Every structure is written in structure tokens, then in C-alpha cells.
Amino acid sequence: MAEAEVSARRPNKRGQATRDAMLDAAVTSLASGDPGSVSGNRIAKDIGATWGAIKYQFGDIDGLWAAVLRRTAERRGDLPVRDVPPGTPIADRVHAVVDLMYEGLTASDSRAIETLRAALPRDAAELERLYPQTAAEFASWSPSWNEACQRLFGDLGVDPARVHEVAEFLPGAVRGLVSEKQLGSYSDLDVARRGLANAIAAYLDPSATNAPGTDRP
Template identity: 35%
Template structure:
């Protein structure tokens, strides 16, 4: 395997564990059997490296999405919520959250030190929102209001990340019940 691919696949594997210390290029390089000098030669700097990791996840994006099956708004909301939930739990989703947590934040602060990485994360968020809107574009019957769909596209990933965090850190909240309530509330909002 070429050095570039080895570094990127090693980074994805390590980040997919969710361990915060894996947001270390030196650790990734060492695990890949390479050096920081290899990273510099291949990616320029840490910004180039993390941006490349995110771009690799973006390229994998289509395989993470399923085609909608339901013909109702409620069915589509339930499908997309379950899809988001499974993506967040996937190695790709965990890798993105690990990068977000390990690099400077919020996004405008990250943009100062890692402009390419920040742009890649912003692009990923835009692609998720577009994929969400597309999920509802093929719905039979009256179209879903575009502004309301955009609102839900912005809210749903954050809400599901919050439920996932509650589940990981331990809570007395019934996560499945909260998930169903979220689907019901968002369906009601989309249906007007």
C-alpha cells in the first residue's frame, strides 16, 4: 500500500475508535510505520492531512446513504433519522466526531489554524444537508416546505449527536423513546 493511502487508512481506523488521543499525526504516522517527515512530504502540514482524511470520508459518503423507501413524511423522517443514527455510530461518523473534538473549535477558530480542514468540514455539513433535502424531494404528494426541510436538516444531526452523547456517557433517559419523540416532533413540523 502506498504511503499516502496507508496514512489515511490508519488515521480512519484509529479515529474510528473514538479515542481523543488519536487526533495526533505523530501517533498516526507511527502506527502506519512512517514518520512526520512522510506526512509533510505527502500532505504539507497537519491542515493538509486532516483535510485529506475528511475528504476521504466525503468520498465514501454515497455508500453511507440508502435510498428512501417510505411514501409518507413520517416514514421518511423515521428512515432518515435511523440512517443518521447508524452513520453517527459508524467508523466514519465516529472519526468525524473525533476530529471535530480534537482540533480547535468552533469552526471559525479552526478556520484560522486549519483553513482547509475547516472548509472540508463545512463541505461535509453542506453535503449532509443536501442529502437530507434530496431524501424528501422524491416524496409523493404535496412537496415538503423547503424552509422547514432546511430547518430539520440543520437540527436533526445535532439532536441525534446529543442523543448519542447521552447514550455514551450514561443517562436515565430512554434513548429509543427520545428518538421516537424526535421523529414525531419533526414530522409534525414538516407536515405543518
């Protein structure tokens, strides 16, 4: 079945419920961390459906993975920008974001994403060639995340370039702390998380931005 046919289909209420149930079951299967859960046949078995039924809803495995990623993105939502009262200090905003990401990266949706990422090609060109819909979904996350970060600090006069830098490295930095937690660590990860947030807040502080000798190429 052509991708356009799948994308154009408007499922009725019952069909949408079936689709949603398939996606939730696929996320649960991937969240187990079992490398075998990325198999289409394995997903079908875990979902309790035939592969043909899954293909009817999503077209192919690429369509399924892209839909799974959209599902997790919808549940994750945006940064709580609207919930931040005007004038909230930079440090409070940074600590809130770091804590939100730390908790989110331990959730089942994040485990599912990690399992899927581990099974996909590392090379971007190869990923785009083999799984174009999945690659497009992943590619859409970075601009959306950067835009959310810019909105979060937009009323405080923070240098947008620095916000962009933080947006680029923060997911990996917090993921590292989560990995330490999962693997077991003698480090105090609460202190580490607090230190990370304090360092970012100091870097984003407009007064620090304008201080002599702080800008680097």
C-alpha cells in the same frame, strides 16, 4: 512542499494504495478517542510510517486532516434518495434518516471525527487561519447535507424552509441521543428516537405547514 504540489500530484496505483492505507490507519487511531492521537508524530507512529512520508502524501497536518474528513465523507455517502420509491410517506423517510444517522454516529468514522473536532479550535476564524483545508472540508458538509435533505423530500410538497431547519438541527439532536447511549441513560432511547422522528415528520407534513397558527418567525 507547497500545497499546490501535493494537490496536483497524481499518485500511481501503488502510491494510492499507500495513501489509502495511511488514511485508514489515521481514522483508526483517531477513533480510539485518545486526545493524543491528533498529534502528527503519534499518527505517524500508529500508521507505521515516518512523518516525512506522511508529509509527502498530504503536505502537512492540515492536509492530512482534510483528507481524513474527505475519506469519512466518501464512506458515509449521501442519503439514500435514489432508493426511496415515489410516494413513500414523509414519516417513513424521516424514520429512515434518523435511524441511519443514529447508527452512523456510533461508527468508528464518527468517533474519529469527534476526536478531531475536540482538538481543533472552536472559533471558525481561528480554525480557518490555522487549518484552512480542514475548515474548508467541514464547511462543505452543511450545504451538501441540506441539498440531500431537500432532494429526499422534494417530491412531497414539503416547505423547503422547514426542510432546511430540520437539516440544521437534526445532526445535533441525533448526536445527543448517541451521547446518552454512550454515557448510559435511564431513558428509553428507542422511544426517544421514535419520538424525535415522529415530531419531525409532523412538522414537515404539508398539511401542518398550511394549518392556521403553525408558522412562526
